[in-house]
Amino acid sequence: MANGEALAKRLCASCHSFNQGGRTGVGPNLYGIVGAPHGHVEGFNYSAAIKGKQGPWNYEELNEWLHKPSTYAPGTRMAFAGISNTQQRADVIAYLKSISPNAPAP
Numbered sequence: 001m002a003n004g005e006a007l008a009k010r011l012c013a014s015c016h017s018f019n020q021g022g023r024t025g026v027g028p029n030l031y032g033i034v035g036a037p038h039g040h041v042e043g044f045n046y047s048a049a050i051k052g053k054q055g056p057w058n059y060e061e062l063n064e065w066l067h068k069p070s071t072y073a074p075g076t077r078m079a080f081a082g083i084s085n086t087q088q089r090a091d092v093i094a095y096l097k098s099i100s101p102n103a104p105a106p
Helices: 002-011 059-067 086-098
Strands: none
Touching: 002 086, 059 086
16 A cells, blocks of 8 residues: 555646545545545536546446556546556555545445
8 A cells, every 4th residue: 555655646736635524626626536426525626527427436437547548538637647567556646545434345
């Protein structure tokens, strides 16, 4: 999990926060993301591409999103190119699970 936390902070922290009640920046706070519905952070201006996604952020959805956001949600405003390395994506998802108290079992 330490690898995932380090990766998330290096790759994502310029736009996202990870602590409970953390700030919304260019991107929404990611605390509790695993199992939460798409577009769930109150007051954040999500793109239509994300608002149009149904269901929760599960492990498969997060993996697809982190691999290539523009393919997962064409029209997203997130400029991040993605994480091509499978293990790095798994590590980031494990970290996100650790900060998601209501995350479903993998």
